[in-house]
Amino acid sequence: MAHWKNVFTRIASNADDKFDKLKFRLRQRLNQLGPVMILPYRGFGNANEIYLKGRVLKDKGILTAEDNDTVWQNLLATYKRFASVEIPHVRVRAHFAGETQEVVTDKEGYFEVRIKPKEALPIAQAWHEMELELLDQVDPRQEVVKATGFVVTPTIGSQFGIISDVDDTILQTNATSLVKAAQLTFLNNARTRLPFEGVAAFYRALQSGPNSSLFNPIFYVSSSSWNLYDLLVDFCIVQGIPKGPFMLRDLGVDVGQFIKSSHHNHKFDQIKLIMETCENLPFVLIGDSGQHDPEIYLEVIKTFPKRIKAVYIRDVSQDIRDASVQDIIIKAKELGVDMLLVPDTVAAAKHAAGLQLIDPEILPDIQAEKEEDEQAPSPVEQIISGE
Incomplete structure (x- = not known):
């Protein structure tokens, strides 16, 4: 059985690659690759090394979402995100902290930059700029293609980091229901999607720490596609959720596996990368019970002993799932x-205040925001969500 699965996966991967090459060559021949854009994803690092991922794509002109966008406009924007035209095998030059590195995009247009600055980065500065420039001519009408990427590093005032899931943790997606998840993905935008109650105030409190004056970096790890990156960034801006790097997933076909990586493997690998990079920081982990966050986080606890301060799992699953989660909770306690x-968020915040992870005086603000978020959605929101 495993043999035939590998054969099928290899055939699917080869077919996917060949189809992508044919589409690319056709667009190239018809001069339909431009305009081109560099899309840098937020990166992270430490004082000695930084990491940033990005992609070179055809710019489809996806506009910032508005409150009164129609369902059709949201559907069209989502189609543009998933029908991306990647630009493979082109060179991108990165400038960071006086260092220069040249990288090449892979077959799906992704590139990765890893730079070790000769001079240590400022210990009081959290966000740093990276300048990116496309070196190859992709379209005959192409002008200079540049972009600015941003990289976060812990500062001298960072006491811990926060790693959060996205779906059904900060963002209501109903990931356990394929129909509802698809409806939210395709018919909503960054302004009509709903956050979980009080999450923005809680995350701001964690970022500020117990005396409300620190900077604790926040990372978002999700099995959502990289094609939704701009939507998730906009969502956090609209909702006042602290900014941080997103570690998303490529949902393409690859040799050896039908999907690039499984939900479990992807999330664990990204968390491992974050914690190994920010090697001097302990972490708070936040997720939900709907999928496999408790299992993944228990593995993280075992892999990085004494590096996890607390784990908060939002209860979004049926009672039958709670029993298995409780077993994992016992195992974590033993460690x-x-x-x-x-x-809800308030319960997590109260525990965090007891551990001196957040300022107890902010608890009323978190409670107030939770109550405000719980207010009934507008008529437009009710129509969109089908309620």
């Missing part, structure tokens, strides 16, 4: 880590 299955 010296509090993993809580919480009904």
